[in-house]
Every structure is written in structure tokens, then in C-alpha cells.
Amino acid sequence: MSSTLSRVxxxxxxxxxVGRPEIWIDLRPREETEAEARAIDERVAAGERLPLAGRLFAAKGNIDVRGLPTTAGCPAYAYEPAADAPVVARLRAAGALVLGTTNLDQFATGLVGTRSPYGAVRNAIDPSRISGGSSSGSAVAVALGIVDFALGTDTAGSGRIPAAFNGIVGLKPTRGLVPTAGVVPACASIDCVTVFARTLAEAEQALSHAAAGPEHALPPLPRRRPGPWRVAVPPIGQLGELDEGWVAAYEAAVARLTAAGASVRTLDLTPFTEAAAMLYEGAFVAERYTAVGPFVDKLISSGGEGLDPTVAGIITRARDIPAHRLFADQERLADLRARALAELSDADALLLPTAPGHPTLAEVAADPLGANARLGRFTNSTNLFDLAAVAVPAGEVNGLPFGVMLIGPAFTDERLAAIARSLEPRVRLAVLGAHLTGQPLNSQLLAQGAVLDGTTTTAPAYRFHALRTDPPKPGLVHVGGGGAAIETEVWTLPAEGLGRLLASLPRPMTLGTVELADGTTAAGFLCEPDALTDAEDITRYGGWRAFLAGAEDSAPSGVRGTARSAPTHPHAPLGDHPTDE
Structure with a gap:
């Protein structure tokens, strides 16, 4: 069965x-997506390069997807788009397949994920808690493993709060890096299209195609002085009240960055939190009325069916904000932004908890405005200050995901992602066969965020066999005396990524411990003893590449040169090929 079709x-x-109908506003008909999947597989088979072939994604319900109504979370607002939004079109052109549109806080107004006539979207881990919003359905579809990545939007934190609450990655790029054409605006001047994924590598891969085109390329950054990453953190007292255990979890994230070599210093968080309060308490909320206010007024006059009352109240109150107040707020924001950038001037990033806490559905229902306002304490100012951000998982507290956020100046998106990798729990994996650089399954490692650490050999204690499998793959067996050293690449990857590789590992392959030439060990692919029946012993070749080339004894027995970054290959989806060596 072809890979895209099987994944659909x-x-x-x-x-x-999973039984979560509230995730979706519209799910595409299965027959339609299967036909598209077959077409993608046929194009790949014909030799067309589609770097996202087989990747499945969802789009937030305020983003145009051709063939589905754009509702923005309000049935009465729905319209039939004539074409995909540019961001959707770019992803589909790269081979990705969209499954449908997802639920959201109506008109992208909220950080809770409950303000929708299509139902409150429940958290992926604990259904009694909120999913976070407004990009609620997109985040949960990723967290529950339905899609590989999803598109959201982020005006005040909607692409980061749901990521934190569901234990996934949320990339909020620099404003303008991804086009917002074909997106129903919330606050058009500061809206961003964002990406959710289970790993940083998956999110970056999708973003690289969503932002394709020279007009959206990252400009060269000013040269930074050599040395470790410089990360700013606020005094704990400036974080305000956090949920139980969250201070310790945040401090642990700071400690991980320090252990990874980052230089950490304190900064004054005041300009960030003061600006955050202005987003809804000041005049800037008037832009939400500009976006959909006349429609909301008209719908209210006819009975208001399908309007969320909290959202309607926020938008209609914004209608009467006087113009002089907007100019005063703009002046104040300019001052706060100057102070904030001065605080960040010698830092590569600011590290913050993504949110101050994770409320239950009942708590939000009891205080919809207060609960929402609290959630935006650390996220609301980012777009007002024209900053980039990435939200990543940073452990658990009481069984629930805890997330942190790295914020930096505009166009430092790649830098923030590089710093964020320091927070990922990583493991070493010894690779000897089909996952080697340039081999058919190497793209699976890249898709899981793996980075090539170096090339070496195993300890001289192994026999190497060509298994009678389809496709051909080697089997490594520890024998102690009488063994030999086998060429090995050592990769590091997120522990979660290794878990996904293991989950799809077919027989006769197993995961075990491989002894390396320098005396250390790493996880590695071995095989069951029964698989060696009639398998050719290819130990004499010293490695899989040499065997494939038919060049006996061509592989050196010592340590090869070390590579510090992985070569670029198209990222294939997990499941395109059997996971084996």
C-alpha cells in the first residue's frame, strides 16, 4: 500500500x-482525500520531488481551504473560498495533504479554546482541562497524532498557549514571514500564521515551506559575538502567581539551558507585562471590531444565533473606543517597546513560561474573562513588540505538560529554534544500515529532529549479516570474541522521536545497546537470532555502505572524521518505510 494513502x-x-468531534469544523470526505493521496503517490513514483509527500496537516477554521467553508468559528459567517490561502497552497504544492479545518475560539478571540458554537475543545491529555486557544482544534489534532502538523494563528498567544497545554511545539514566526492573505483577521496589523507539530524539526520543516519565496526569506542577521547563547530570564518575583509546581519547572528549564552552555542573565520583565495588559485593556482591541464588528452587529440585530456571548461582548465594546485613546496607547507602546528591546539588547532570547497556569473547563466557565486575561500575561506583548517566538515542551507538572517560550527580535526565528533544541531531552542512536546518511530511511531520522554527531565504529565485538528481507537490511549481533568493528554513525535525537521510531519497528529488528569504539554505548538497532538463518555474514566488509558497493575491506577500521551537522535531505514521514536497519 502506498505511503500517503496508508497514512490517510x-x-x-x-x-x-479518539472520539473528539469538537476538534473539527469540517473534515474532508474520505474518498476525496484518498484520491488526492493516490495522486501524490503517483507523482512521487514518477520521480517528482515533493518534500512533504505523505505529510498530513490541518488548518485552523479561519484559514481558507479550497472546497471547505471558512467559518472563523461562526456558522453564519461562513463563505466558500475560491482558492487556498497562500500558506495552504504552498504546503500542498510541496506534497502535504490537508485533512480539514479545525475548531477555534470564535473569530480567533480568546486563549481558552472554549468560545465556539462547535463545542469546547478539550485538552489532549486531561479532558477536564482546556486545550488553550484560539487555535484549539489544530493543537489537539497534532497532540493526538491525527495529523503531522497543523496551521494556527497567533495574535496574542494563540499559536503558543495551546502548544504548551498539549505538550507540543508552537512556532510563531516573525510577522510577515508567512503570508496572512486568505486568513480571516483578528487584529490584522499583528496577526501571524503559526505551525504546530510534535517535534521542533517537524515544525521547522513545515514552516520552511509555508514561508517559501524570496519575498519571505529571513534577512541576514547582524554578526553576534562568539560565545555561548545569551538567554535573559526575569527575577522569579516578576512572573507573578503561577500554578503549583510551575516555578520549579521553569527553574529546571533555566538550569537545562545553563547546563547546555547558555549564559543566563536577568532582565526587567515590566515593559513586557505592561504591554501585555494593553492588548485587551487598551485601545488596540478596536482592531477586532474593524475586522468583523459590522458583521457581529448585524447578527446581533437578527437574534445573534451562533455568536459566542463572550466574543460578541469583546468585539462590540471595542466599537466605542475613542480615537484619541488609540493614539495615546500607541505612544505608550512605543515607549514600552523601546524599553523591552533595550532589556534584550545583549541577549539572544528571553525565556519565559508560556503561560502562568492551566485552568480547567469549569474554572474558565466560572470566570471567562479573568481566566483568559491571566493566560496572556507572557504572550500578549510578543506581536505588539514585533518579536519572534517558539513554544516548546519542558517537562510535566502533576502529570500535565509544562511549556516554556523563547522570544527574540524579529527575524531571529532560526536562532530561537537552535536555542530551543537545548531544552529537548535527547538520546544517542547508533545507525549502521538503512538510516545512514544517504540511505533510504535517513529522512526518518531527520523528521524526528536527529542531528549527526559523528562517524565511528562499534567495538570489535559484532558480526554483521545481510538479512533476507524486503527491502534489504543488515542485522547486527553482539558476539564478543571473534567479532569485528563495524562502521557506525552516531546521531542524537529527542527521546520522543526515538520512541516513535521504536513504535514502528518491525520484526525481526529490535532496539538494544551498542558498544562503540571509544568505550561508550548508544541505543541501536539489533536483530532477533532467528533472522540470521540463511543470512550472509558480511562482517568482512566493515560496514553497510561497503557491502552495498561490493568493495570488500573498503571501510576503515578506525574512527572517521566527525560531522557536526546533518546533511540536508527531504524529510519523509514516519511510516513511509519500515523502520529497520
Missing amino acids: RAAYARVEA
Whole structure:
């Protein structure tokens, strides 16, 4: 069965298995997506390069997807787009397949994920808690493994709060890096299209295609002085009240960055939190009325069916804000931004908790405005200050995900991602066969965020066999005396990524410990003893590449040169090939 088609069928099965209808506004008909999947597979088979072939994604319900109504979370607002939004079109052109549009806080107004006539979107881990919003359905679809990545939007934190609450990655790029054409605006001057994924590598891969085109390329950054990453953190007292255990979790994230070599210093968070309060308490909320206010007024006059009352109240109150107040707020914001950038001037990033706490559905229902306002304490100012951000998982507190956020100046998106990798729990993986650089399954490692650490050999204690499998792959067996050293690449990857590789590992392959030439060990792919029946012993070749080339004894027995970054290959989806060596 072809890879894209099999993944589409698995996705629809997953939709039924999780039983979360509130995730979706419109799910595309299965027959339609299967036909598109077959077409993608045929194009790949014909030799067309589609770097996102087989990747499945969802789009927030305020982003145009051709063939589906754009509702922005309000049935009465729905319209039929004539074309995909540019961001959707770019991803589809790269081979990705969109499954449908996802639920959201109506008109992208909220950080809770409950303000929708399509139902409150429940958290992926604890259904009694909120998913976070406004990009609620997109985040949960990723967290539950239905899609590989999803598009959201972020005006006040909507692409970061749901990521933190559901234990996934949320990339909020520099404003303008991804086009917002074909997106129903919330506050058009500061809206961003964002990406959710389960790993940083998956999110970056999708973003690289969503932002394709020279007009959206990252400009060269000023040269930074050599040395470790410089990360700013506020005094704990300036974070305000956090949920139980969250201070310790945040301090642990700071400690991980320090252990990874970052230079950490304190900064004054005051300009950030004061600007955050202005987003809804000041005149800037008037832009939400500009976006959809006349429609909301008209719908209210006819009975208001399908309007969320909290959202309607926010938008209609914004209608009467006087113009002089907006000019005063703009002047104050300019001063706060200057102070904030001065605080960040010698730092590569600011590290913050993504949110101050994770409320239950009942807590939000009891205080919808207060609960929402608290959630935006650390996120609201980012777009007002024209900054970039990435939200990443940073452990758990009481069984629930805890997330942190790295914020930096505009166009430092790649730098923020590089710093964020220091927070990922990583493991070493010894690779000897089909996952080697340039081999068919190497793209699976890249898709899991793996980075090549170096090339070496195993300890001289192994026999190497060509297994009778389809496709051909080697089997490594520890024998102690009488063994030999086998060429090995050592990769590091997120622990979660290794878990996904293991989950799809077919027999006769197993995961075990491989002894390396320098005396250290790493996880590695081994094989079951039964698989060696009639398998050719290829130990004499010293490695898989040499065997494939038919060049006996061509591989050196010592340590090869070390590579510090992975070569670029198209990222293939997990499941395109059997996970084996």
C-alpha cells in the first residue's frame, strides 16, 4: 500500500478512535482525500520531488481551504473560498495533504479554546482541562497524532498557549514571514500564521515551506559575538502567581539551558507585562471590531444565533473606543517597546513560561474573562513588540505538560529554534544500515529532529549479516570474541522521536545497546537470532555502505572524521518505510 494513502486511512481511523468531534469544523470526505493521496503517490513514483509527500496537516477554521467553508468559528459567517490561502497552497504544492479545518475560539478571540458554537475543545491529555486557544482544534489534532502538523494563528498567544497545554511545539514566526492573505483577521496589523507539530524539526520543516519565496526569506542577521547563547530570564518575583509546581519547572528549564552552555542573565520583565495588559485593556482591541464588528452587529440585530456571548461582548465594546485613546496607547507602546528591546539588547532570547497556569473547563466557565486575561500575561506583548517566538515542551507538572517560550527580535526565528533544541531531552542512536546518511530511511531520522554527531565504529565485538528481507537490511549481533568493528554513525535525537521510531519497528529488528569504539554505548538497532538463518555474514566488509558497493575491506577500521551537522535531505514521514536497519 502506498505511503500517503496508508497514512490517510490511518488518520481517519485515528479520528474515530479518539472520539473528539469538537476538534473539527469540517473534515474532508474520505474518498476525496484518498484520491488526492493516490495522486501524490503517483507523482512521487514518477520521480517528482515533493518534500512533504505523505505529510498530513490541518488548518485552523479561519484559514481558507479550497472546497471547505471558512467559518472563523461562526456558522453564519461562513463563505466558500475560491482558492487556498497562500500558506495552504504552498504546503500542498510541496506534497502535504490537508485533512480539514479545525475548531477555534470564535473569530480567533480568546486563549481558552472554549468560545465556539462547535463545542469546547478539550485538552489532549486531561479532558477536564482546556486545550488553550484560539487555535484549539489544530493543537489537539497534532497532540493526538491525527495529523503531522497543523496551521494556527497567533495574535496574542494563540499559536503558543495551546502548544504548551498539549505538550507540543508552537512556532510563531516573525510577522510577515508567512503570508496572512486568505486568513480571516483578528487584529490584522499583528496577526501571524503559526505551525504546530510534535517535534521542533517537524515544525521547522513545515514552516520552511509555508514561508517559501524570496519575498519571505529571513534577512541576514547582524554578526553576534562568539560565545555561548545569551538567554535573559526575569527575577522569579516578576512572573507573578503561577500554578503549583510551575516555578520549579521553569527553574529546571533555566538550569537545562545553563547546563547546555547558555549564559543566563536577568532582565526587567515590566515593559513586557505592561504591554501585555494593553492588548485587551487598551485601545488596540478596536482592531477586532474593524475586522468583523459590522458583521457581529448585524447578527446581533437578527437574534445573534451562533455568536459566542463572550466574543460578541469583546468585539462590540471595542466599537466605542475613542480615537484619541488609540493614539495615546500607541505612544505608550512605543515607549514600552523601546524599553523591552533595550532589556534584550545583549541577549539572544528571553525565556519565559508560556503561560502562568492551566485552568480547567469549569474554572474558565466560572470566570471567562479573568481566566483568559491571566493566560496572556507572557504572550500578549510578543506581536505588539514585533518579536519572534517558539513554544516548546519542558517537562510535566502533576502529570500535565509544562511549556516554556523563547522570544527574540524579529527575524531571529532560526536562532530561537537552535536555542530551543537545548531544552529537548535527547538520546544517542547508533545507525549502521538503512538510516545512514544517504540511505533510504535517513529522512526518518531527520523528521524526528536527529542531528549527526559523528562517524565511528562499534567495538570489535559484532558480526554483521545481510538479512533476507524486503527491502534489504543488515542485522547486527553482539558476539564478543571473534567479532569485528563495524562502521557506525552516531546521531542524537529527542527521546520522543526515538520512541516513535521504536513504535514502528518491525520484526525481526529490535532496539538494544551498542558498544562503540571509544568505550561508550548508544541505543541501536539489533536483530532477533532467528533472522540470521540463511543470512550472509558480511562482517568482512566493515560496514553497510561497503557491502552495498561490493568493495570488500573498503571501510576503515578506525574512527572517521566527525560531522557536526546533518546533511540536508527531504524529510519523509514516519511510516513511509519500515523502520529497520
